[in-house]
Amino acid sequence: MTTLAIDIGGTKLAAALIDKEMYVIDRYELATPASKTQDALQICLAELVAPLAARAQRVAIASTGIIQDGALNAINPENLGGLAHFPLVEVVTRLTRLPCIAVNDAQAAAWAEYHALREEIGDMVFLTVSTGVGGGIISDGRLLVGTGGLAGHLGHTLADPNGPRCGCGRIGCVEAIASGRGIAAAAKDDLSGCDAKTIFFRAQQGHPQAIALKQRSAQTLARLIADIKASTDCQCVVIGGSVGLSEGYLDLVSTFLSGEPKTYRTQLLAARYKHNAGLLGAALLAQEVIS
Numbered sequence: 001m002t003t004l005a006i007d008i009g010g011t012k013l014a015a016a017l018i019d020k021e022m023y024v025i026d027r028y029e030l031a032t033p034a035s036k037t038q039d040a041l042q043i044c045l046a047e048l049v050a051p052l053a054a055r056a057q058r059v060a061i062a063s064t065g066i067i068q069d070g071a072l073n074a075i076n077p078e079n080l081g082g083l084a085h086f087p088l089v090e091v092v093t094r095l096t097r098l099p100c101i102a103v104n105d106a107q108a109a110a111w112a113e114y115h116a117l118r119e120e121i122g123d124m125v126f127l128t129v130s131t132g133v134g135g136g137i138i139s140d141g142r143l144l145v146g147t148g149g150l151a152g153h154l155g156h157t158l159a160d161p162n163g164p165r166c167g168c169g170r171i172g173c174v175e176a177i178a179s180g181r182g183i184a185a186a187a188k189d190d191l192s193g194c195d196a197k198t199i200f201f202r203a204q205q206g207h208p209q210a211i212a213l214k215q216r217s218a219q220t221l222a223r224l225i226a227d228i229k230a231s232t233d234c235q236c237v238v239i240g241g242s243v244g245l246s247e248g249y250l251d252l253v254s255t256f257l258s259g260e261p262k263t264y265r266t267q268l269l270a271a272r273y274k275h276n277a278g279l280l281g282a283a284l285l286a287q288e289v290i291s
């Protein structure tokens with residue numbers, strides 16, 4: 001059976017055909033519509049699935065935001081603007097006439113990374129650090145979704161009560177400090193206006209403020225990991241995302257984590273998948289639910 005997997009992110013939409021061995025056969029990408037209205041997203045989705053739907057037997061969607069009862073609810077309006085509530089499964093079912101499931105993208109990526117683990121592990125947490133900070137929790141071999149779809153949104157736990165306001169409305173979330181957007185927002189003087197990629201490049205050249213910003217992100221993530229260990233007793237944390245997988249970042253997190261008491265440390269692993277984790281995880285979940 002072939003799955004049409006769709007990934008809906010704040011900056012791009014991707015769709016791929018995935019076979020039963022989890023190989024990506026065909027893949028397309030489009031920019032997320034700038035207007036971020038329901039109509040614009042619907043038109044983009046129609047364009048994306050048109051060349052692929054006839055060759056698929058089911059659809060699996062991984063999307064940013066909270067997915068509850070097949071609908072997308074934006075947790076951070078900065079990511080998805082006017083899409084406060086979008087009936088994702090309903091729309092895609094209508095477009096493709098195929099059975100369809102939807103799951104949060106970080107939860108889906110967590111499931112893909114869990115299946116890629118080489119060791120036999122029951123409890124794993126996945127963190128993605130890129131524009132935002134997302135997460136997914138595997139407990140006793142099962143993906144935690146939660147009745148409202150909120151489980152694993154670890155980027156919105158508290159890092160600093162005196163920190164900046166997060167796009168979700170809380171003050172001092174991990175995401176507001178450790179994410180690419182958080183790093184860029186804290187940049188001053190000659191780094192003001194630079195994105196995280198540029199700041200990390202400058203850090204490698206020895207720029208003191210850039211080094212401090214990178215360290216602040218990694219330290220915030222290390223503290224989150226200690227909290228995660230305390231709350232889930234996970235055997236490992238897998239870290240992905242463009243910031244998470246950038247040169248030297250994981251080592252820095254590991255150094256800060258080694259400063260925590262031993263009880264709160266855990267094994268850190270780099271994510272195996274870069275761009276396709278959400279697509280593959282959603283396809284794996286669909287394979288289990290839609291036979």
Ligand SMILES: [Zn+2]
Binds near residue numbers: 155156157175
């Ligand atoms: Zn937040």
